[in-house]
Amino acid sequence: MTLNQLLDEGTERLSKAGVEEAALDARYLLLEAFHTDLTHFLIERNRELKAESQESVREFYRMLELRSARIPLQQITGSREFMGLNFFVNEHVLIPRQDTETLAEQVLMDYKGKYPRVLDLCTGSGCIAISLAKLGGFRSVVASDISAEALKVAQHNGEAILGKDKITFLLSDLFNAFRTDERFDVIVSNPPYIPTEVIRKLQPEVRDHEPMLALDGKEDGLYFYRRLAEESSKYLNPGGTVYFEIGYDQKEAVSKLLAEAGFTKIRSWCDAAWFDRVVSGVYEK
Ligand code: GLN
Numbered sequence: 001m002t003l004n005q006l007l008d009e010g011t012e013r014l015s016k017a018g019v020e021e022a023a024l025d026a027r028y029l030l031l032e033a034f035h036t037d038l039t040h041f042l043i044e045r046n047r048e049l050k051a052e053s054q055e056s057v058r059e060f061y062r063m064l065e066l067r068s069a070r071i072p073l074q075q076i077t078g079s080r081e082f083m084g085l086n087f088f089v090n091e092h093v094l095i096p097r098q099d100t101e102t103l104a105e106q107v108l109m110d111y112k113g114k115y116p117r118v119l120d121l122c123t124g125s126g127c128i129a130i131s132l133a134k135l136g137g138f139r140s141v142v143a144s145d146i147s148a149e150a151l152k153v154a155q156h157n158g159e160a161i162l163g164k165d166k167i168t169f170l171l172s173d174l175f176n177a178f179r180t181d182e183r184f185d186v187i188v189s190n191p192p193y194i195p196t197e198v199i200r201k202l203q204p205e206v207r208d209h210e211p212m213l214a215l216d217g218k219e220d221g222l223y224f225y226r227r228l229a230e231e232s233s234k235y236l237n238p239g240g241t242v243y244f245e246i247g248y249d250q251k252e253a254v255s256k257l258l259a260e261a262g263f264t265k266i267r268s269w270c271d272a273a274w275f276d277r278v279v280s281g282v283y284e285k
Contacts, residue, residue: 004045006030006057010064017068020203025073026064032077033060070204083131087157092149094214096127099271100190103245103278104128106269107188108136110241115139116185119235121174121228122146124214126154128188130161142184144170144177147213174224175231183237190245191224193217221247225254229261238285248275255279 010026019025031041034056049057066076074080074095080087082096083104089095104127107118117140120129129143143158145151151169158167170177194215199207206215217223225244232242242263246254255266263281271277 001049001057002046003030003034003041003049006049006060007045010060013064014067017070019067019070025067028073028077029063029067030060033057033063071209072205075209080125082125082127083135085127085131085134085161087125087127087130088153088160089125090153091209092147092211093125093153094190094210096125099273099275099277100128100245102269102271103188103190103243104131104135106278106280107132107186107243111136111138111186117183117237118142118186118188119144119184121187121189122191122214122224123154123169124150124190126157126167126169128190129154129167130158132188133158133162133167139166141166142168142170144172144174146171146173147211150211150214174227175235178235180234182235183240184235185237185240186243187228187232187236187240188243189224189228191217191228193221193224193245193247193250195219195221217247221250222253222257225250225257229254229257229263233262233283233285236283239282241280241282243278243280245277246279248277251276251279255281 007026007030011023014026015022063076072095074089075091078088080089080096083101087096115138118132118138120143123129123143123145126143129141132138133141143154148171151171155169192215194217196216196218199215244254251268258266258281263283265282267280268276269278
């Protein structure tokens with residue numbers, strides 16, 4: 001047997017299980033199981049496998065089984081790249097999406113060379129807070145989440161990417177556990193924003209294996225934006241700014257919520273696929 005034959009077999013199994021990018025996923029899993037990279041794979045793919053590869057072959061079959069059960073690729077390999085950084089992920093956190101880089105990039109652009117005090121609510125894997133601290137050099141970053149399990153993941157990523165105690169992590173349902181005199185220059189959040197009804201129509205990878213707590217924006221998907229719009233201004237320094245990730249069809253509604261809560265200079269940005277993805281507003285006081 002050769003690596004190429006194994007790859008074909010894996011692709012076919014994943015394809016039969018309804019996995020969308022079967023060939024690509026099979027290749028990622030193969031590289032992971034054999035602890036190798038694409039270059040070595042391309043050189044060695046037609047060589048007969050040696051006896052000592054048995055362990056890797058078994059590992060590849062084990063991973064294929066998980067992926068066939070529609071467990072997300074990144075939960076199997078345990079990692080996902082975001083803003084060029086490598087984040088550990090498990091079933092307790094939303095897998096960082098490329099869409100969310102739109103938010104991180106905008107904050108980095110708006111605060112280049114400045115050192116704002118930043119809060120990331122609903123941090124999940126910590127991908128936004130950690131990439132802002134790392135790439136923006138922001139030294140005062142707080143990240144919070146309602147899930148203790150998610151916070152463990154964020155803390156692990158913080159230590160791996162930034163070193164010990166560079167970010168303050170706080171277990172909190174939005175602002176509930178914050179001191180009332182806490183103030184930030186920037187508040188960012190990618191809250192759960194999928195309407196409950198829509199969740200059952202999502203791919204099984206998301207619907208059955210990513211944390212419901214990170215997806216469900218309740219009845220109309222806007223539950224957390226209402227709370228965020230209402231509460232954020234109390235925790236902002238004068239002229240402070242909020243940046244929220246939004247669903248592709250939520251720009252008008254979220255902009256309106258911010259305006260009603262007294263925010264001005266409301267802006268929005270699209271993601272790489274031209275879907276509305278981020279809304280921001282300034283609180284002048
Ligand atoms: N963008 C995610 C998805 O489509 C949802 C993220 C969220 O609810 N914050 O699955």
